[in-house]
Amino acid sequence: MRVKELATPIVMPRLGDFMTEGVVVRLARSQGDEVNQGEVIAEIETEKLNYDLESVAGGRFHPVVDEGATVAVDGLIGYVLDEGEEAPAQEAAAAPATRTATRQAPQRRPAARQQVGGSVRSTPGARRVASNLGVDISEVTPTGPGGRVVEADVRAFAEAQAAAPAVVPSTPGARRLATNLGVDLSQVTPTGPRGRIVESDVRAFAEAQAAAQAPAMPPGLPEPSRSEPLSGMRRSIAQHMSDSLRNTAQLSYFLEVDATEAQRMRREASQGEDTTITLAHVLIKACSEALRRVPAMNSVLSSGTIHYFDQVNIGVAVALDDGLIVPVVRDVGSMNITEIADATFELANKARANELSPDDVVGGTFTISVLGSVDGFTPILNPPQSGILGVGRVVQKPVVSRGEVVVREMLTLSLTADHQVIDGAVAASFMRRLQATVERPARLFR
Numbered sequence: 376m377r378v379k380e381l382a383t384p385i386v387m388p389r390l391g392d393f394m395t396e397g398v399v400v401r402l403a404r405s406q407g408d409e410v411n412q413g414e415v416i417a418e419i420e421t422e423k424l425n426y427d428l429e430s431v432a433g434g435r436f437h438p439v440v441d442e443g444a445t446v447a448v449d450g451l452i453g454y455v456l457d458e459g460e461e462a463p464a465q466e467a468a469a470a471p472a473t474r475t476a477t478r479q480a481p482q483r484r485p486a487a488r489q490q491v492g493g494s495v496r497s498t499p500g501a502r503r504v505a506s507n508l509g510v511d512i513s514e515v516t517p518t519g520p521g522g523r524v525v526e527a528d529v530r531a532f533a534e535a536q537a538a539a540p541a542v543v544p545s546t547p548g549a550r551r552l553a554t555n556l557g558v559d560l561s562q563v564t565p566t567g568p569r570g571r572i573v574e575s576d577v578r579a580f581a582e583a584q585a586a587a588q589a590p591a592m593p594p595g596l597p598e599p600s601r602s603e604p605l606s607g608m609r610r611s612i613a614q615h616m617s618d619s620l621r622n623t624a625q626l627s628y629f630l631e632v633d634a635t636e637a638q639r640m641r642r643e644a645s646q647g648e649d650t651t652i653t654l655a656h657v658l659i660k661a662c663s664e665a666l667r668r669v670p671a672m673n674s675v676l677s678s679g680t681i682h683y684f685d686q687v688n689i690g691v692a693v694a695l696d697d698g699l700i701v702p703v704v705r706d707v708g709s710m711n712i713t714e715i716a717d718a719t720f721e722l723a724n725k726a727r728a729n730e731l732s733p734d735d736v737v738g739g740t741f742t743i744s745v746l747g748s749v750d751g752f753t754p755i756l757n758p759p760q761s762g763i764l765g766v767g768r769v770v771q772k773p774v775v776s777r778g779e780v781v782v783r784e785m786l787t788l789s790l791t792a793d794h795q796v797i798d799g800a801v802a803a804s805f806m807r808r809l810q811a812t813v814e815r816p817a818r819l820f821r
Contacts, residue, residue: 382454382462383432387446390421390733396447397421398575404436410455417452424700424731430455437462441546443566443573497524508533545572556581612698619756623676624794627753630806634769634786637816644712644820654786655691655745656716658766660819663687663707665809666741672805673740675759676796690739690757691719693726700726701757703739712820751787761796762805765789786813 387397401418404410410430417428417438430436438453439462446452454462495513497505501524505512512524515532519525545553545560549572553560560572563580567573582604592599619625634654641652666673666687674683687708690701702722707715725731742763744754754765767787774783788809792802812819 382437382456382460383434384454385416385428385430385452387419387448387450387452388426388428388733389448389737390419390424390426391736394421394448396445396450397426399440399442399444399446399452400425402438402442403427404438406436406438408436410434410436424736425729426733428452434458434460440548441571441573442568443575444546444548445552445574445578495524496522498526500526501529504529510536544570546574548574549577552577558584609698616755619758623756623758625756625791626794626799626802627789627791628799628802628806629751629787629789630810632786632788632810633774633783633814635784637813637819638769638784640816640820641712648713650713650716650720652712652716654769655743655766656712656719657816657819658745658764658813659689659691659704659707659715659719659743660710660712661809661812661816662689662741662743662764664812664819665805667708668808669801669805671797671801672762672792674761674796675740676761676793677759681761681796684740686740688738688740690742690760691722692742692744693723695727700731700736701739701742702726702731702735703737705738751789753789754791756791756793758793760793762790762792762802764809765791 390397398420399417400420402416403418404414404416410416410433412431412433413429415427416430416436419426419428432455434455434457436453437456440446440452456462495515496517497512497515498519501515501519502512504510504526505515505524508529510529510533512529515524515528517524518528544565545563546567549567550560552558552574553563553572556577558577558581560577563572563576565572566576637654637657641654641657645652670683670685673685673687674681676682686706688703688705689707690703692699692701702725704710704715704718704722710718722731722735725735739757739760741760742754742757743766744763745766746752747766747768749767750770751767752765754763756763765788767789769784769786771782772785773780774785775781776783788806790802790806
C-alpha cells in the first residue's frame with residue numbers, strides 16, 4: 376500500500392527584507408497543469424521588483440488564489456500534487472467557491488444551487504415568467520408538486536433579488552479587503568479575469584478615495600502643473616523612511632577625508648582592465664576593513680536583540696527612474712576590488728532592468744549611499760541595520776600638509792548610526808578607521 380505524500384505547498388516568497396506581501400499578477404500555469412521542478416508557475420510583483428516564481432517540485436499545479444490576489448509573505452498560493460493526490464480538504468473546498476463567484480451570488484438562494492444536478496423541473500408558466508423577468512430558473516428553490524418550480528417561486532425569487540443588494544463578481548480576497556477598508560464593491564471598476572474585481576482594484580479605489588478626501592492644498596499655492604498619488608515604489612520608500620526615523624535613534628557624524636591617493640590608485644588599477652574601478656568600489660572595500668576592526672557597526676537590531684556578524688554584506692543604493700533600491704554585495708571581505716566592481720556593476724544593471732532576484736536584495740549588514748553631485752548629506756538608516764555611510768563628491772581643496780598649503784582631492788563622508796546600538800565613541804572609532812584606510816589605501820588594492 377502506497378503511503379500518500381503530503382501536497383507540496385507553494386507559498387509567497389520573501390523578496391526583500393521589508394516585504395510583507397506580494398501580488399500574483401499572473402498564473403503561468405492553470406489548474407491541473409503538469410509542471411516540472413524549476414518551471415515558472417507565477418509572476419509575483421512587489422513594490423520594488425517583479426519575480427518569476429518557480430515550482431519547488433514536479434506534479435500537477437493546484438492554485439488556490441486568482442490572478443491579482445495579494446498574498447502575505449509565506450501565505451499559500453497553491454499546491455503541487457502527485458498523480459492521484461488531492462489538495463488538502465480546506466483548500467479543495469475553497470477553490471470552487473472562488474471560481475463560481477462570477478456567475479452566482481452566495482447571498483441569494485444557497486439551497487437552489489444544492490439541488491441543481493441536471494435539468495430543472497418547472498412548469499411552462501414558471502419558465503415563461505422566468506424568461507420575462509430575466510431569472511435563472513436553476514437558482515430558484517422549487518415548492519411545487521413533485522419538486523417543480525412554479526410561477527410563484529419565480530416571482531418570489533425575482534422580488535428577493537430586487538430587494539437584495541447587488542452582488543459584484545469579485546475574488547474572496549477582494550471582498551475581504553473591501554470589508555477591511557470600507558470600500559463599496561459596486562463602485563469599483565474590475566480588471567481581473569472574466570470581469571472580476573481583484574484586490575489590486577480595491578486598493579486602487581481606496582487610494583483614489585483617500586486622495587480625493589485629503590485636505591485641500593494650503594491657500595496661496597499656484598495651480599499644480601501635475602499631480603499624482605503616492606504609490607508603488609515611491610510609497611514603499613516613503614513608508615520605510617518614515618518608519619526608520621520613527622523607530623530608531625539616528626545620529627549623524629561627518630568627516631572630511633583626503634582621497635587623493637585612493638583616486639590615483641583606482642585610476643591606475645582601471646588602466647588596461649575591462650572593469651572601471653570607481654571611488655565607490657574603493658569605499659566598499661574600505662568599509663569592509665573598518666567594519667572588521669569595529670565589529671559593533673556590523674550589526675542589526677531586531678526584536679530587542681542586537682545581532683553581530685563576522686561576514687560583511689554591504690547594500691549599495693541604486694537610483695531608479697521611480698525610486699531607489701538597495702541590492703546587496705555579499706561577503707565583501709573575501710573579495711578584491713575588481714571583484715567588488717564586477718559584482719556592483721552586475722547588481723546595478725539588474726536593478727535598472729528589473730531583474731533582481733530575492734537573494735539580491737536581502738541580508739545586508741551595512742549600507743553605502745553615494746551622491747556624487749553634492750558635498751555631503753545625512754543618509755537615513757536602512758533598518759534593522761545599525762549604520763549607513765553617505766558619500767559626497769570629491770572636491771579639490773587647499774589643505775595644510777606638513778606646514779605647506781597643497782591641493783588635495785577631499786571627500787566628505789557622513790555616517791548615520793542607530794544610537795540605540797551605537798554609541799558616539801564607537802561611531803567615531805569607525806569613521807577614523809575608515810579615514811585611515813582610505814588615506815593609506817595600498818592594502819585595498821592587493
